[in-house]
Amino acid sequence: MHYHITVADPASHFLNLTFTVSKVDQEYLELQLPAWRPGRYEIQNFAKNIQNIAAFSHQGDKLSIEKIGKDRWRVATRGQQEVRIAYNYYANILNAGTSYVDAELWYLNFINFALYVDGRMTEPYRISLDIPTAYQVATGLKMEGPELFAPDFYTLVDSPVLASATIQVGTYQLEGVDFSVWMQxxxxxxxxxxxxxxxxxxxxxxxxxxxxxxxxxxxxxxxxxxxxxxxxxxxxxxxxxxxxxxxxxxxxxxxxxxxxxxxxxxxxxxxxxxxxxxxxxxxxxxxxxxxxxxxxxxxxxxxxxxxxxxxxxxxxxxxxxxxxxxxxxxxxxxxxxxxxxxxxxxxxxxxxxxxxxxxxxxxxxxxxxxxxxxxxxxxxxxxxxxxxxxxxxxxxxxxxxxxxxxxxxxxxxxxxxxxxxxxxxxxxxxxxxxxxxxxxxxxxxxxxxxxxxxxxxxxxxxxxxxxxxxxxxxxxxxxxxxxxxxxxxxxxx
Missing domain, CATH: 1.10.390.10 (Neutral Protease Domain 2)
Structure with missing residues (x-):
């Protein structure tokens, strides 16, 4: 599973996402967006922040995608082994459980916008961030360059990201555990x-x-x-x-x-x-x-x-x-x-x-x-x-x-x-x-x-x-x- 995330126009507050699903072997692929987030036990309906969504083959051919629930979609795969879902998400609310982007800050809670495939939530995820080169990234995920790695969907959506050019950090260590305090x-x-x-x-x-x-x-x-x-x-x-x-x-x-x-x-x-x-x-x-x-x-x-x-x-x-x-x-x-x-x-x-x-x-x-x-x-x-x-x-x-x-x-x-x-x-x-x-x-x-x-x-x-x-x-x-x-x-x- 792979996510590519960009922000073409920071002033618009829209995330642009491409979700690539490989090893597809079924006629229809069903995609689910979470309806709530851990730590806040109420239905939140994140799907209301998606403006556009489309599905494509590896070659770029458009595939049929239809909404079959308030936060669920079905893609007709047409025999394709790799499917790409392109969509955007409006990230313009600042609290500890939302997502927000502008010209100075990326704040991502994957639980808000990450789709998953039933039966494949335990597979690893790779996330590519197209962020400005001066940005430093704070996250609990493993990171190599501009890419983040999560062993499964549950870890991905329980690991927010805070990134900017002005973020500060202080560190300390106790009993072999590395602690970081990030201040933005x-x-x-x-x-x-x-x-x-x-x-x-x-x-x-x-x-x-x-x-x-x-x-x-x-x-x-x-x-x-x-x-x-x-x-x-x-x-x-x-x-x-x-x-x-x-x-x-x-x-x-x-x-x-x-x-x-x-x-x-x-x-x-x-x-x-x-x-x-x-x-x-x-x-x-x-x-x-x-x-x-x-x-x-x-x-x-x-x-x-x-x-x-x-x-x-x-x-x-x-x-x-x-x-x-x-x-x-x-x-x-x-x-x-x-x-x-x-x-x-x-x-x-x-x-x-x-x-x-x-x-x-x-x-x-x-x-x-x-x-x-x-x-x-x-x-x-x-x-x-x-x-x-x-x-x-x-x-x-x-x-x-x-x-x-x-x-x-x-x-x-x-x-x-x-x-x-x-x-x-x-x-x-x-x-x-x-x-x-x-x-x-x-x-x-x-x-x-x-x-x-x-x-x-x-x-x-x-x-x-x-x-x-x-x-x-x-x-x-x-x-x-x-x-x-x-x-x-x-x-x-």
């Missing part, structure tokens, strides 16, 4: 600060999980002059769009928060994946009930790793906890859906406001129930067991062999770590809809924290730790990483 925008990154803090939280995650799934990892950041906050996880990279580019403390807090969150996804969802998502079916919804694990636990750990690594202080961490609490209790504290129901219904309306008091956020409530579980495990084992053990077991049993876990698998692992049934947790936190204030404050009491609901309905988190709770607080937030950190280097490219 008009800001002047403080590389010493960025690489120090990124290496700290990366080391903390590696120390907690034991091994990293990949040999290299790329933090790809597109920094805008306007306010923005969006990140998407990928196989060995993340795509982040942030703004404004004022480089103030709020900017760095956002950069660190989203980057730590997305890095943990390299384990939790990329490899520790719900069994319903193995393999991805890109033609329709892939319903699953455990997004509260995939996103809730990741949201909880994203900031926890930052405070464990010494990147956030206690006050900064309490501020982030307050954010989750405010967003949950002020927006959906009395919602009628459970976490299981809202996980399933992501495909329906999970990324929009929706009607009042219906759904809960798998991110915010998911993070709070992860906190409740973690502190419960710690309290009843004097910190000898925690949610860390749950995540490590999921990694060893389901992530490394890449076999997918079920809701029942998750429940079994949690209760194995707890050493007891946890019916109260599943019924009250996961399957139930009761308000969480009581359970949350019961858990927070261990570490001297209390959530307060003020007279105006606002949420505040108070720290009133005595000697005993202060010791529990310290053990909860203590680092797991070794004293030494990785080697760092920055290249302003």
């Amino acid at each position: 925008g008009k800001q002047k990154p403080n590389w010493e600060r960025i690489l120090d803090q990124f290496s700290r939280f990366s080391a903390e995650q590696l120390a907690t999980m034991g091994t990293f799934p990949e040999k290299d990892y790329h933090f790809m950041n597109l920094i805008l002059p306007t306010a923005y906050y969006h990140g998407v996880e990928h196989r060995n990279s993340t795509m982040v769009v942030l703004g404004p580019d004022d480089e103030g403390e709020e900017f760095y807090a956002d950069l660190l928060g989203v980057s730590s969150h997305e890095l943990f996804h390299a384990w939790n969802i990329i490899r520790i994946r719900p069994v319903e998502l193995l393999p991805y079916d890109f033609t329709r919804e892939n319903y699953f009930q455990t997004c509260f694990v995939a996103e809730g636990c990741t949201t909880y750990y994203g900031d926890l790793f930052l405070v464990r690594a010494g990147v956030f202080d206690l006050q900064a961490y309490i501020k982030e906890l307050e954010v989750y609490m405010k967003r949950h209790f002020e927006n959906s504290g009395n919602a009628s859906q459970s976490l299981l129901e809202s996980s399933y219904d992501l495909w329906l309306d999970g990324y929009e406001k929706g009607i009042p008091d219906r759904k809960v956020s798998v991110y915010h409530k998911g993070a709070l129930v992860a906190l409740i579980l973690d502190l419960y495990l710690r309290k009843h084992s004097n910190h000898s067991r925690s949610l860390d053990d749950v995540m490590r077991i999921l990694w060893e049993r389901f992530g490394k062999p890449f076999i997918g876990y079920s809701l029942q698998d998750y429940q079994q692992v949690v209760e194995e770590v707890a050493g007891e049934p946890l019916d109260w947790y599943w019924e009250r936190c996961i399957r139930g809809t009761e308000p969480l204030e009581g359970l949350l404050n019961e858990a927070l009491k261990l570490v001297g924290l209390q959530m307060l609901v003020l007279e105006n309905g606002q949420i505040s988190l108070s720290l009133q730790a005595d000697e005993g709770s202060a010791q529990h607080l310290s053990r909860w937030l203590s680092s797991r990483q070794p004293a030494s950190q990785g080697e760092m280097g920055a290249g302003a490219l």
Whole structure:
């Protein structure tokens, strides 16, 4: 399989693509465009951005192509062993899951525009980019000159590309893993600060999980002059769009928060994946009930790793906890859906406001129930067991062999770590809809924290730790990483 990608007129924002399919041995060739993308569990209908499509033989003769579904086409091959599909794609939206091209930037998410052939998704792909010679390319794919290589379609569409003449990169290495931080925008990154803090939280995650799934990892950041906050996880990279580019403390807090969150996804969802998502079916919804694990636990750990690594202080961490609490209790504290129901219904309306008091956020409530579980495990084992053990077991049993876990698998692992049934947790936190204030404050009491609901309905988190709770607080937030950190280097490219 081969893709050739050009941009004839950058001002038009159109990608021009030629998809070559070799070894064709059937009378009709059916081509499918994905209807959704990993990390965003809703139908997105990328086919609406294709303006023209045509099919040709190796010799250039036109072949018949007809649309047989909203994002599916059939080509009459006429005995040809090689078929070329020529089409264009309008790439004019900037967020962490789209594609965009202009005179200064190529930003490609292959999931938006790459066609595939049923039954041939595991074959290797070669991608030729007709980019300006001054451009540098950031991607998790293997690259040789202007060509990229993917071992299969699943890797291709989970590996975005960011390319320009002004992109900058800083690097560091931990436990034999090469990390790159790519920055595209008009800001002047403080590389010493960025690489120090990124290496700290990366080391903390590696120390907690034991091994990293990949040999290299790329933090790809597109920094805008306007306010923005969006990140998407990928196989060995993340795509982040942030703004404004004022480089103030709020900017760095956002950069660190989203980057730590997305890095943990390299384990939790990329490899520790719900069994319903193995393999991805890109033609329709892939319903699953455990997004509260995939996103809730990741949201909880994203900031926890930052405070464990010494990147956030206690006050900064309490501020982030307050954010989750405010967003949950002020927006959906009395919602009628459970976490299981809202996980399933992501495909329906999970990324929009929706009607009042219906759904809960798998991110915010998911993070709070992860906190409740973690502190419960710690309290009843004097910190000898925690949610860390749950995540490590999921990694060893389901992530490394890449076999997918079920809701029942998750429940079994949690209760194995707890050493007891946890019916109260599943019924009250996961399957139930009761308000969480009581359970949350019961858990927070261990570490001297209390959530307060003020007279105006606002949420505040108070720290009133005595000697005993202060010791529990310290053990909860203590680092797991070794004293030494990785080697760092920055290249302003």
